[in-house]
Amino acid sequence: MKGTFPVSRFQALETPFYYYDTQLLRHTLTCVRTECAKYSKYAVHYAVKANANPKLLAIIRESGLGADCVSGGEIRAAIQAGMPPQGIVFAGVGKADWEINLGLSHHIFCFNVESVPELEIIDELAGKQNTIAQVALRINPDVGAHTHANITTGLKENKFGINLNDLDMVLDKTSALKHVRLVGLHFHIGSQILDMNDFVSLCNRINEIQEHLYNRRIIVDHINVGGGLGVDYQHPNRQSVPDFASYFATFHKHLRLRPKQFVHFEPGRSIVAQCGSLISRVLYVKQGANKQFAILDAGMTDLIRPALYQAYHKIENLTSEESMEKYDVVGPICESSDVFGKAVDLNKARRGDLIAIRSAGAYGEIMASGYNCRPLPKGYTSEDFL
Numbered sequence: 001m002k003g004t005f006p007v008s009r010f011q012a013l014e015t016p017f018y019y020y021d022t023q024l025l026r027h028t029l030t031c032v033r034t035e036c037a038k039y040s041k042y043a044v045h046y047a048v049k050a051n052a053n054p055k056l057l058a059i060i061r062e063s064g065l066g067a068d069c070v071s072g073g074e075i076r077a078a079i080q081a082g083m084p085p086q087g088i089v090f091a092g093v094g095k096a097d098w099e100i101n102l103g104l105s106h107h108i109f110c111f112n113v114e115s116v117p118e119l120e121i122i123d124e125l126a127g128k129q130n131t132i133a134q135v136a137l138r139i140n141p142d143v144g145a146h147t148h149a150n151i152t153t154g155l156k157e158n159k160f161g162i163n164l165n166d167l168d169m170v171l172d173k174t175s176a177l178k179h180v181r182l183v184g185l186h187f188h189i190g191s192q193i194l195d196m197n198d199f200v201s202l203c204n205r206i207n208e209i210q211e212h213l214y215n216r217r218i219i220v221d222h223i224n225v226g227g228g229l230g231v232d233y234q235h236p237n238r239q240s241v242p243d244f245a246s247y248f249a250t251f252h253k254h255l256r257l258r259p260k261q262f263v264h265f266e267p268g269r270s271i272v273a274q275c276g277s278l279i280s281r282v283l284y285v286k287q288g289a290n291k292q293f294a295i296l297d298a299g300m301t302d303l304i305r306p307a308l309y310q311a312y313h314k315i316e317n318l319t320s321e322e323s324m325e326k327y328d329v330v331g332p333i334c335e336s337s338d339v340f341g342k343a344v345d346l347n348k349a350r351r352g353d354l355i356a357i358r359s360a361g362a363y364g365e366i367m368a369s370g371y372n373c374r375p376l377p378k379g380y381t382s383e384d385f386l
C-alpha cells in the first residue's frame with residue numbers, strides 16, 4: 001500500500017523536497033500526550049535534533065512539549081518557535097562557552113552535564129552571570145541497545161556521559177560547587193529501539209544507581225531517561241504512530257521512583273519520522289550490466305541515513321501503477337554510497353516520475369548538506385497545499 005500524497009499539487013514543484021503530513025504529526029502528538037498523561041509527573045521534551053523545521057516546531061510547541069537541545073542553535077530554534085525556556089534541557093559532550101551562556105541567560109530548565117571539566121565551566125560561567133545552573137548528571141549506564149552501532153550511545157566505549165565508576169567523585173565535585181545545583185540524572189542508551197527489554201535494562205540500571213545515591217542520602221527530583229523509541233520503517237502506513245502506550249508503560253512498570261520524582265523523556269524520531277517523506281523525480285532509468293538503476297534528483301545530501309547507517313526507507317513510485325520491476329534507486333552524488341535502496345520493487349519507472357522516500361521526517365532534512373554545491377532541500381507541509 002502506498003502513502004497518500006497530493007501528487008497533482010507536487011507536479012508544479014521543483015524536486016527534491018520534504019513533504020510533512022501535519023495531520024499525522026498532530027495525531028502522533030495527541031497520542032503522546034494522551035499516553036503520557038496516564039502517569040502523573042511524566043514530562044516530554046521533543047529532541048529538536050530530529051527535525052528543527054520551524055513549521056513542525058510550531059505544531060510541537062502547540063502540543064505543549066518541552067525541548068531537548070544539543071546546541072545553542074537548537075536552543076535558539078526552540079525559543080524562536082515559542083517553546084518556554086523552562087521546558088528546555090540541554091545535553092551534549094561539547095558545549096561551547098557561548099552555548100552555555102545562552103542557556104544560562106534564558107534560565108533553561110536543566111543542563112545535562114557529561115563531564116567534570118564541563119561542570120566546572122558551567123559553574124564558572126553561572127558565577128559570572130550571578131546565577132545558579134540546574135544540572136543533571138548524564139550517566140553512561142553501560143546498557144546496550146539492539147540497534148545500529150552508530151546510534152548506540154549508552155555503552156562504556158561511547159563518548160557520552162559520566163562513567164559509572166566516577167559517579168561518586170562527580171557527586172562530591174557537584175556538591176562542592178556554588179553555582180550549580182544537582183536536580184537530576186540523565187540517561188540515553190540509543191536510538192531506533194524497538195525491543196522494550198532494552199528500556200527495561202535501562203530502568204534496572206537506574207534503580208541500582210538510585211539505590212546507591214539513596215545510601216549517600218541523595219535524592220534528585222528528576223530522572224531523564226532520554227529518547228530512543230523506534231518506528232516501523234518497513235510499514236509506514238500500517239504503523240504510522242509508534243507504540244507510545246507500551247513505551248510509557250514499560251517505564252511505569254520497571255522504574256522505581258522516590259516520592260515526588262519526575263520522569264522526563266526525550267523522543268525525537270518517534271514524533272516526526274513517519275509524517276515526513278522525501279519527494280524526488282526520476283532523472284534517468286539506466287540499464288547496468290546486470291540490473292537497472294533509477295537515478296533520482298535527490299541524493300545522500302538530502303537524506304544521508306541509508307549511506308550512513310545502511311538504513312532502510314520504503315520507496316514508492318507515486319506516478320506509475322505499471323507492473324513492478326527491480327531497481328537500484330540511487331542519487332546523483334559522486335559517491336558510491338549514494339544509494340537509497342538496492343533491488344527495490346517499484347512500479348515501472350520513467351523519467352519524470354515522482355518518487356516518495358518514506359519515514360524521512362526524522363534525521364532527514366536536518367542532516368542535509370551542501371556537498372557537491374547542491375542547494376538544501378525545501379520543506380513543505382500538507383497545510384501549504386490547502
Ligand code: LLP
Nearest residue numbers: 047188191192227228229266267268269363
Ligand atoms: N536524547 C539524547 C541525549 C540523544 O542523543 C538523542 C538522539 C535523543 C534524545 C533522541 O533520540 P530519538 O528519540 O530520536 O531516538 N541520526 C541518527 C540518530 C541519531 C540520534 C542521536 N541522539 C539516525 O538518523 O538514525
